Amino acid sequence: MLSRIDLRGEALSSLDARALRSTLPRAEFDVEAALDAVRPICERVEHGGVSALLELGEQFDGVRPPQLRVPAAVLDAALAALDPAIRAALEESIRRARLVHADQRRTEVTTQVTAGGTVTEKWIPVDRVGLYVPGGKAVYPSSVVMNVVPAQLAQVGSIAVASPPQRDNTGEFAGYPHPTILAACALLDIDEVFAVGGAQAVAMFAYGARDDEGSTICEPATLVTGPGNIYVAAAKRLLKGLIGIDAEAGPTEIAILADGTADPHLVAADLISQAEHDELAASVLVTDSVALADAVDEALAARVAATKHHERVQIALTGRQSGTVLVDGVEEGLRVVDAYAAEHLEIQTTDASAVAARVRNAGAIFVGSYAPVSLGDYAAGSNHVLPTGGCACHSSGLSVQSFLRGVHIVDYDRRALEEIADVVVTLANSEDLPAHGEAVTARFEARS
Template structure:
């Protein structure tokens, strides 16, 4: 092509800086492995915490007024009442693309089947004649479910939040999603349609940390002179994924309410060996990188040859994908890269140190390797179980712990919305059989009144 003086050449994308962490030949402790694997830069969460604390304080002290100010500041939306009208929910469902509705219905069907399948049963244990201890699973009364907005639309997150709450038997469900300037200040219509499809009618156009605060502490009703809005009742549990501000808000309100986990910016780790398909590995790394420039994509492998082939595929596929700039930024960030390990054993140790939200296993005998993993939000086994499957239609839940918290917390599931209540039912004779032990132990702990509370039941005339 001949260029004239007025011609312009499209900018050439910068080369991917998909960095390498080489731990081969080193016998690293768990702490050293945790420090070695790619992570977001330190301080990011601390920076968010101060901002989130200010948001929570504003919502607690000024209610709807603060929500309106935050909607304008963060979403560019003028808002008087964040409650989504019922007619908007029904209109969104009526206008939903039939293909999208069919996909949502199939996702709901599979998620319900999985949720119903792992609802725990009540248990009665007989300790002796007339001595029964039970564990009963009881749903919380009210939950607040958060569905993110921003760079993408997440009707699938409506499904993932709502279905296990319904399976648990929760009676009061509220849902929040950020207001969208392009949709008259309401959440995206596909979000509203998914909520309506699932029978959720309490929906709020509230985004970010302010939604978490509104659910945790509630919002007082506002009179007609100030816009006439019914209050938002506080909830017992808050769930749902989001960015670092949402995850930080959930951590800060934990204890006031229950939370599922710190489901922040998405991450994927892939444990792969020389048998893996480079094109598949790259496609899956990119699939999560397109969520957010801060998304983490990590390859853990003992094969330099595979790592080199994946780099080539990342360059090729990243250039062709719709959100190329976002993907390239995520793959080039400090939170992404290749970890070269000695062998699969060290690879498994690195996976457990990383504790990924999503962990794919693309190795020889992948099921056996997957069975050895201890820390992950969800594990995807083999070439035909990509994270995208779990995001939409596997039946599993995609609201999962991030930032290493999978080492001690679980993904969203039915038990997130249940409490295990222990019930003790002893007869007089059953208590009498253990009364001596109770007296002995209460004396050993210097709490004699504990023993007296038992012996009083067997005193003369009792």
């Protein structure tokens, strides 16, 4: 089922970090190539506003929304119609996410550098965020939770959500995002929801949108967050600078570091769980046990045939982005998973907690047999908006911090500045920027 890369013996030791990364499975995801496709879309939104957005919905989503902003009555109806079991599950997911993310809130800190001189680090939320919730092959109310909860706990003053209109919706929901998405927004008291998907949603948040009468329907956002397809990622790249972005999310990934003690049926189930997302989803097993690899392949064959989205899963598991990597031991496996820097990393080994503590590069780490990635997707309390494509070696997942800016407030009195003046002047002159030093000494010159 899974292709194999054998890095036992001299094969791993002969590779430096860059060569190792290029050896490991990875999906092809060329954001640069998609820029040419999204540039005209973004330009249409910039100049055409609401009319362009409605036309693009019809073009790409197969349905023209009745209006761009979802009416409050439709949001209320979606919540009223929500299956009670799904509502209870979402409420528990929200509760747990709030518990975890509340502990991420930053506190203002003042450092007394010298007598009369302080630096205060103040954390200020961005003014307005646009949160994107995808709606392609699956419905993602969980992404509403993962985006909204940290933004609310960061005390962002203005929060808007965009999600693609669904052509299969009927009745009062016709032409709007999936009712479960709308219900999740209502549960979280988000009343500014737009029926816009893809690159055009990112452009709407970047430029804002006016209707033909010149009335503003969507104010521009300061920051855009949330996962999406390659066109969403390309629009983020194109418009970065005009707006802030969280990341250019690529296809989802799971890596599992396992030894011979792992249960092959659980490993197979977890690999399938991520392959279910998309044909480009990556499922990678790193193990020192050929017997486990063989058993996982056997379990996959049975489970893939029985799973609902078996065709999609089959394509993902047999693609170049998925496979089994054979190593000599857990130590070597750690080197491999650190090089891979997976979005989701499971540790299913002896003493999994100790092994997990040594991992340096991963978006999120799931420890042991009872912490599958799907727990984190929905209800662990952690955030599931995570870095992909190896970006976990330098980037973090979405958090309260994503919506805050640290600002230094420098407060020095005359004596404190006079005490350090010579240092400032010396450093300014060393950089051939004498006016920098003169801006300090001018404060102590005698004036007539």
